[in-house]
Amino acid sequence: MACVAAFAAVYSIEYYTAGDHGGTFIFNVALDAGCGSFKSIEYFFFAVLGVFCGISGSFFNFVQNRLNTFRAKHMNRSHLVRIAELVAIAAATSAVAVFFPM
Numbered sequence: 001m002a003c004v005a006a007f008a009a010v011y012s013i014e015y016y017t018a019g020d021h022g023g024t025f026i027f028n029v030a031l032d033a034g035c036g037s038f039k040s041i042e043y044f045f046f047a048v049l050g051v052f053c054g055i056s057g058s059f060f061n062f063v064q065n066r067l068n069t070f071r072a073k074h075m076n077r078s079h080l081v082r083i084a085e086l087v088a089i090a091a092a093t094s095a096v097a098v099f100f101p102m
Contacts, residue, residue: 075081 071085075085
């Protein structure tokens with residue numbers, strides 16, 4: 001929904017400014033003969049990035065699976081434990097948002 005609203009906003013600005021990009025966009029993409037060509041060394045870095053992201057994604061799935069197994073065994077005992085878990089997660093999220101703002 002937000003994507004549609006953003007697209008509508010940019011499109012309406014473009015319509016009312018008659019295509020003048022004088023402040024709507026701050027970048028320009030040049031489509032010339034060299035566009036899309038990579039050096040051979042760049043493919044190596046793309047591969048390294050792919051391997052790193054694949055391993056980190058696999059590790060995230062492993063940790064998430066272990067965390068869910070732990071929660072299913074130990075956190076489902078009473079409503080008080082569930083509420084304590086909820087408060088702890090909310091407090092940690094709030095602390096990160098306060099001490100490490102974007």
